[in-house]
Amino acid sequence: MFKGLGGFGDLSKMMETAQQMQTKMAEMQDGLAKLTVTGESGAGLVKATATAKGELTALDIDPSIFVASEKEVVEDLILAAIKDAQRRATDKAQEEMARLSRELGLPADMKMPF
Template sequence: MFKGLGDMGDIGKMMEAAQEMQAKMAKMQEDLANLTVTGESGGGLVKATATAKGELVGLDINPTIFSPDDKEVVEDLILAAIKDAQRRAQDKAASEMARLTREMGLPADMKMPF
């Protein structure tokens, strides 16, 4: 690139690669906000839906579980479904990050600041 600068010409390539990575990371973050996962508990009686970024966006409760005597059970099922959705969201985000780093030729265990 620049004659007489030796490896300094590679800086331009590195900057271009860094900009490309930044653009792909921004796109991935946007995509994670649009991907949803559903966690459930009680054999599907309670379902919680979250984005792959972990934001809870929906809750579905089968009406057959409503009984004044079962209040604590219902609360536990709701919490379990939310935790399951959040775990699935983390797993989805991690798999998307691994896919992106693989596509970019980066080490799979490379820690990104996002």
């Protein structure tokens, strides 16, 4: 009469797995906000620090580069350091996503919703 109701066990398991994934994703997002990376340019004369979510949190500039005639060079170094920090943040976020995917037993090439 109710043939096929055995599939509800599979549905329940899928829902539980989805909820675990959602919880782990939220934990990972919180973790990314706490992880920091530092990008640099000019052999370390300019350093930019960002969270793994890409939010710039600090900028460190060696005072030796503050020469009025070198304004454009300094601006370029600052932009390069920020871009390096953003690239490192993206790389770190992808590493964390891959780690989470492995922990959840998901395919490595599966795209997550962010």
